[in-house]
Amino acid sequence: MAKKQKNTRPKARLPRGFVDRSADDIRATDKMIAAIRQVFELYGFDPLETPAFEYTDALGKYLPDADRPNAGVFSLTDDDDQWMSLRYDLTAPLARHVAQNINDIQLPHRTYRAGYVFRNEKPGPGRFRQFMQFDADTIGAPNVSADAEMCMMMADTMEQLGIERGDYIVRVNNRKVLEGVLEAAGLAGDDHAGTRLSVLRSIDKLDKFGIDGVRQLLGAGRKDESGDVTEGAGLDKGQIDQVIAYVETGDVDGNEGVAELATIEQLVRAAGYGADRIKIDPSVVRGLEYYTGPVYECELLFDVTNEKGETVQFGSVAGGGRYDGLVKRFTGQQVPATGFSIGVSRLMTALKNLGRLDASHVKPPVLVCVMDRDIQSVTRYQAMVQELRAAGIRSELFQGNPKDFGKQLKYADRRGCAVAVIEGADEHAAGEIQIKDLIEGAKMAAQIESREEWTEARAAQVSVPRDHLVTTVRDVLSRHEG
């Protein structure tokens, strides 16, 4: 029978691409969010929260030919048979919110929001199916000064997060410029729509594969490490040279986008942001779906290593752009908007691996041990914990099985507690308590070889009057500060 039961036990496992988050990660995330929020608030943005689910058509992910949401999103049908999906970014839900409340919203509308988004796709190193984004957007802002502001705010945010100047770069481009290049290469018109997509994707791969890689992708194709072939855009040599020349110089004649970029550059330079922080970069492409003008992204310039010590390609940690058509989908009126999104989870990985995120500020608690198990004694131990807490000292009563005292100290040791408080019958009779410095004790343990000696030593332990509890604990804690 027992065997049979075993077969029906569920396997404890996570859905692929999802992770549990540890105490350290949560605290680090909270800290990052607080830093980002501080910058956004300072710039005059207000918070907004939208739900994790939206009706699928509001996200704009319906296949034209099937009554079924597109791949890439997690979807289900509500009890009225309507398709709902988990949001895959924070921009589409914002557009829905603005369209829905357009009469009550004072434009320009400046908002920010943090939240988890979900993507139903193959996870990769550092890429998950649930991750956090932190967005800022200005809705109803037709001029590129709003885009320039976004770039500057991105830079400020990086510095607020502790990333030093020179360790990040905000790169800016313009969709209109890219379209101009494609036109100049003879790729205008509906016939070449597919090719245009391929070309843009190829340009986007510059930082990953370099100029030669981009050339291959623009032409016949490229082979990856496993030997798999990526089909190329199939341009001829003249067209490839034309595109590569643009990527290298950023030149396109008489293009509206070029003028916009010049304005952005002028604005940010006037505000004191040099090319070491914000620069025009012709290889920036961003998402292909809805951007209509300036696009920008922020990249980290230092090496990030993974657990195995290998340097990893990190890519951009934030990105955004102008999306003038997104609200129009709902209302029919043009509502120009621009905004960007920070990949909080990714950025945290980078900062953590770099040791730039002092993840654990939180000190382990002081442990009050349970020596005598009668109710009178336990109430005394409880009172000690209350006293410590009232003094603002993080502390806990041992809540495991108290019959083995050694286990309690072992628990304190594993938890990293600095102090254990011990009061047995002897101490109680004398009106004393034992305060044990576990960190000092661990150092002493290294000097001791025999078990007996170690047990006898009662390492780094002092006996003090009961009413010295708080002051003595505080002394020991401060000894280990910093």
Place this chain on the structure above:
RNA sequence: GCCGCCUUAGCUCAGUUGGUUAGAGCGCCGGAUUGUGGAUCCGGAGGUCCCCUGUUCAAACCAGGGAGGCGGUACCA
């Protein structure tokens, strides 16, 4: 999706020209030690050898299929 590699104890892994009861280290639990963490010593628990089918007297090992994991690539709002 496509390409490659991988899957044996909680973890990291060994294992075999196909041959009895499948191993190690670490971890875990118990004891030496029922009032003191570490080190040491002794003992113990823990396995559908990823799943299915086939070949064979015999499969953890061979063959076919499948699943899962990792990595690359594609897609990425």
